[in-house]
Amino acid sequence: MVTLSLEGIAKTFPNGTVALRGVDLVLAPGRVHGLLGANGAGKSTLIKILAGALAPTAGTIRRDDQVVRWSTPRGAKAAGVATIYQHIPLVPTLSALENILLDDGGWRRRRADARARIASLVASLGTPFPLDTPVGELPIGARQMVAITQALASGAEVVVMDEPTASLAGHERERVYATIRRLAAEGKAVLFVSHFIDEIMALTDEVTVLRDGRTVLHAETAGLEPQAIAAAIAGRSVTALERPAVARTPGAPVLELRDVASPGKLAPTSLTLRAGEILGLAGTLGSGRSELLHAIFGADPAATGAVLLDGAPVGRWPDEAVAAGIALVPEDRASQGYVPLLTLAENIALPHATGLLFDVEADRVAAEAAIERLAIKTPGADALPGELSGGNAQKVVIAKWLAPTTRVLLLDEPTAGIDIGARTDILRLVRTLADDGLPVILVSSEFEELLAICDRLLVLRDGAVIGEADPATSTESDLILMTGGGAPLGAAA
Amino acid sequence: MTDWRRIFSLREAGVYYALLLLLGVLAALAAARGLPPYLSGQNLGNIAYQASLVGIMGVAMTVMLITGAFDLSVASVAALAAAVLVGLAGQIGFVPAAFAALAVAATIGLINGAIVQFVGINAFIVTLGTLTAVRGLVLILTDGRSLMVEQPEVLAQMLAFESTRVPLFWPLLALGAALVVLGLVKRRPFVAVGGAVLGALALVAGAGFNVAAPVVYLAGFTALLWFVLGFTVIGRRLYAVGGNPEAARLSGINVHAYRLGAFVLSSVAAGFAGVLFGCRLGAINPTALQGTELTVIAAAILGGTSLFGGAGSVVKTVVGALLLFTLTNGFNILNLGANYQGLIEGVVVVAAAAIYTLGAERRRARPTTPEVTPAEVAA
Amino acid sequence: MTDWRRIFSLREAGVYYALLLLLGVLAALAAARGLPPYLSGQNLGNIAYQASLVGIMGVAMTVMLITGAFDLSVASVAALAAAVLVGLAGQIGFVPAAFAALAVAATIGLINGAIVQFVGINAFIVTLGTLTAVRGLVLILTDGRSLMVEQPEVLAQMLAFESTRVPLFWPLLALGAALVVLGLVKRRPFVAVGGAVLGALALVAGAGFNVAAPVVYLAGFTALLWFVLGFTVIGRRLYAVGGNPEAARLSGINVHAYRLGAFVLSSVAAGFAGVLFGCRLGAINPTALQGTELTVIAAAILGGTSLFGGAGSVVKTVVGALLLFTLTNGFNILNLGANYQGLIEGVVVVAAAAIYTLGAERRRARPTTPEVTPAEVAA
Amino acid sequence: LRHAARADAPTAAAVAGGPRYGLSTVGLSYPFAAAIAKGFSDAAVRTGATPVVLDAKGSVQKQANDIDDLVAQGVKGIAIMPLDSVVAQGWVDRIGRAGVPVAAVAALVGDPRTRAIDDVYPGLVALASQDEVAAGEAAGTLAARLLPRDRPARIAVIEGAAGFPEVEQRARGFRQGLEKAGVRYTIVASQPGNWTAQGGEAACQNILAAQPDIDLLFNEADDMVIGCARAVRAAGSHARLIGVGGSKLAVASIKAGAVDGTVCFKPEALGALAFEALHAPQAGPRFRTYPIPAVTRANVDACVGQW
Ligand SMILES: Nc1ncnc2c1ncn2[C@@H]1O[C@H](COP(=O)(O)OP(=O)(O)OP(=O)(O)O)[C@@H](O)[C@H]1O
């Protein structure tokens, strides 16, 4: 039973960014502490300091009544703090089991008892994944579960979780919640970061909200209204996105798929997308939603079938798709979304090649417009994406495709890890784009989000479209039933 | 539980198939030309002996590559160790000189590792620098001339260390049987098949089969590192350090220490290879082993070790080295025109690498099957 | 807007400082020994000439490394191109033979690139294979002998192509002035300072300053690629392909085409270097340029190019090459003993790399709090 | 030994039948070695024997392996062109224990600092070689004719790559030749040209920049003298140029007046001598050699470039 308290933690990065300006936080045994804040508010930075991955510029950490100082993860571990980081740092070439056991002691690598222990832990989490598959081959959701299991397996007294549920679907989240509740019941202290206010309300005992590196709200969850939290996060009042009162009427067909398939991953799929239509894809982890988007975009070399834009076939490579005006915002922003060594302006300009020479000034102007439009929190257009907070990096990836040349927009989990204020902004933006006639396909594990803005919903399961739902009449629980939660992560069949 | 198809796939076992294929082709060609049997114990022993130095350095290089680093200086370090050995053995005796040589090698590994880890310079350029600098040291030590050991008794000791022939028929047979049993019990098909192959090899080679000592040293060193990598936590951590240093650091692994250790291991192995080299010739010339570093790295990469860290197998590296030396041995046996050797060697290297890469390609298309299903756990 | 401090930091400009430092030290040593002025036009021209072949290959290698690939076969390809040139020039004339040589080189680049991209084998092992195979081709072509061009008129053409001396005083002065103006107008301080240095160089070297043709070819090639990388969409995409291939692919960049293009460029540049080499003597021997690939890669990495793709500058690569050749030039000028050259060269290479790495280090985060020990925590 | 130039089909196809004789060369991509191999193979084929020529590719370790392979194949005799004279002693002893006759070609076996060239290593049936010190001396004698007598001559030596015994042997012989001729001289620079033409060119360029008034450049191999000649011409120097080896290119350059002289080696003859020593050990002395005249433009026709 340990109480960990942070006092006056401040952090200034070497490039001058002030991420934290003196934050206090207490993690008490048996309690779940929710940490919220807009993208770039400083949550991950605080957590890295807690975990010993970053050194604070000022402030102290107390473990019970002792002042402790650590500047390495090893020190934090030894003090009983286990951390799940936002950008899941796993070893891609090692199996899931070995990643979970990464810092295990002893000298033997293959211990049957350790394996049994982890297998039962995984089973108790209820979202099984293959233990012996290299993590690099697992989809992002399963990797998230590996990271969660890794933190839980260490038996730490203090468990710190930075957006552990960002890549999980609703019912999979439920299982994580159950685990967290069990941990709290065992007397552990939990710090839980999330952008989902509903899960904060349901799960936590107390809440801290950060804004611009300062605590703007700290209170018992029980006495709080969700709107108050949202307002504290955004610094203004936030209204949830409502379904449009009148059904929107899509225009002429724009995109047509004829028997688009990928062996082993996606059954033949045909559909038509109309101008201004927002088509939602619902499904569980590994149901093939990303695969469908990749197949449309030509990013899967094994995919077969025809994609037609305005009746003309589109080439089956991403460069041809981009040339035709199809845009894809991929789900894994760090590995698929941006080039870390190029600046924001260069990243945003990357898909748009006109002519031989690039125009630094024009790129900067475009980037600054996108920064403005998406409210990206950055020191400037020539910052590197790696220096941004997770949610802001995601916005950069969306910004790449906001040019007028985009004819079809494919969005794969565009709001994963995005704060509540920005989330509604992005969804509004999607709707505005659609209102201007842009057809959109939206993949989201947030069924609420799908129901709110989609005109039509397709449900995928095991790599096949198994049905269609009407967003006007369906509810979240309908979708959960249809998607059939419970299939193992990473399983195709 | 064990996925046999996967374990015997081209991707996993490609380099073994490549070696067997090459041996088969060479044996057939030799038979067709009426030469003595190619797969004789003596010839196989020769190949293993010829590959032993590169094998020893390659095995350590594999560990190095697994941790995500790189060492171009091994050949120079080996030459330096040989020079130290040959230079000192006459005065202080063989064993102290050999330890001095290993200590010098370890020091250079420590310097390499410290510069890479603590100054933060790229390992490629650091070890390229030490490649040059250490070769310079060899020149200075030898004054640009060949050194030799003059004392016959020391020379005899050195020869004994290097050239003793070790009878291998019974040990090999026993080891093969043990591995087969172990593999079957522990359900590790590769171990079992490896054991069977070893046993078969012993039978093919005949009861009089013996090999030179360096082959035994190579086998021992490989077995040790195979065990460490595959069965100890140190091994797992080495893979983690190379696969994702940040993840390793965040899990509390001392990345610096493991990388530094890999540098020292690589240099010590190179030093040991240098000691064997010095013993073999009882002499050292200043240009000895020049250029061997590329062969060493080629053996590791042919064995499927990734240049980007996090993956690799020491046994396959040895097989990669055997592949390279089987090729030159085959050229010699078949008396192939020198002009064509380079072309054929290059093509065979690329083809061997293609075998497992293509195997991997085909696998990637297949979705992975889950290991733990709810049903299984519930059961 | 422009961060001058950053641009002139050790990290960004380290290799320039290293070269200037080395030149300064050598000039001082030469003066102390009473030798003719070290920084004379003739000597600087010599250094540039000696570095030109490695520079040309290094500049293309930089593009290669930027895209995240790797080419060990350049030296062999250059030798092959030289062999083709020398072998054919007598029969079909210099210009057609030179084009044939470049075409052969381009073909090998295409083969390298196709194997790496479409079979998916690691570039290191593929180009190690072609290094061997292409050297084998050279042996086959030359049949192990030195080839030479016998026709005096063809020989004269070749010599003219390679050995013409180009007066550089006025062009250099003009270029320097232009760059200063451009740099000031476009607010690119490096360009302005580069222009000033060029102008100063011209003044130091004197009005009679001239250099051999390869230096001009190197300068032209570098300027071209500097422009392409820094100012065109192609350049930006090359960086993107190396920085994150998957993100580049999903941004609609044809990663295959860019990588393949880099392989072809690297081979064609090597072929051009080979043509220059062949023209020097009108002859070629089978071991020509052996081992040069490591020097080429060293030049690129000394210039700060990343082995992992996504970063690099062709101008700095040329400076890296100049650094390496300045060193040997200095050894010759100071008449340093051959045995000591290796040691010094290695140390200088590491030290030069340290200059900019340390600069980068200082910019990075430093832990401000001391490490905690479990004991402290428990206490 | 690793200098450049030529040889025809160094490995004559293995004619089935006939006794097999092995030659372990330093590397067949070195034209000098390739020419020795050609001489060896031609001589073998003339007597109906089968030559087995192995290519050590410049690696001592590979040469050791090659020799093991030759012994394993049961050849009737082995000629070694050793990459390293000191190291080769072990090989000769090892082959001797296997009962196979062994000869050395092109370089002696034993420590070249202490063993005279004609003091043939005990385990060898014969040594076929030119005398490197004598070659240096011939170059020195030739140089003496080209140097000014009225003042101490300023001389630079372009060495081969560091670590080869020939570097020291040829330089020693060269100084002996000069001293015997009674020349007053200083060696103002002694720098490696790494046996290659571009190495020689660079070394000469750099030395001439530091020492513009050099009288003579002694290059330890012909490839380097050819590169050096370019540097001398480009620098507008009047330095005289001498090489060692008698390569085709050097002979052509002497005819053209770009190079002043060289020492004429005949690698094909050497290869043939080596084969004869194995084939008929009793038919000659244990040290077999041939004349190595220094040639200038006046008598260049005496030297037919064999590599
Ligand atoms: N390595 C870094 N270098 C410079 N600045 C950084 C670095 N990492 C984070 N920052 C900056 O620090 C601030 C806080 O970032 P942090 O990652 O803590 O935000 P967050 O609250 O976790 O946001 P998100 O919800 O998007 O994950 C941001 O302005 C970010 O740009």
Ligand SMILES: Nc1ncnc2c1ncn2[C@@H]1O[C@H](COP(=O)(O)OP(=O)(O)OP(=O)(O)O)[C@@H](O)[C@H]1O
């Ligand atoms: N890198 C990979 N290697 C092997 N199989 C993969 C890989 N990526 C995805 N799969 C498999 O392909 C199938 C479809 O995955 P896809 O990513 O399209 O699903 P999804 O519905 O988008 O889920 P997610 O939310 O995880 O993105 C799944 O069975 C998954 O296990």
Ligand SMILES: [Mg+2]
């Ligand atoms: Mg965060």
Ligand SMILES: [Mg+2]
């Ligand atoms: Mg997905």
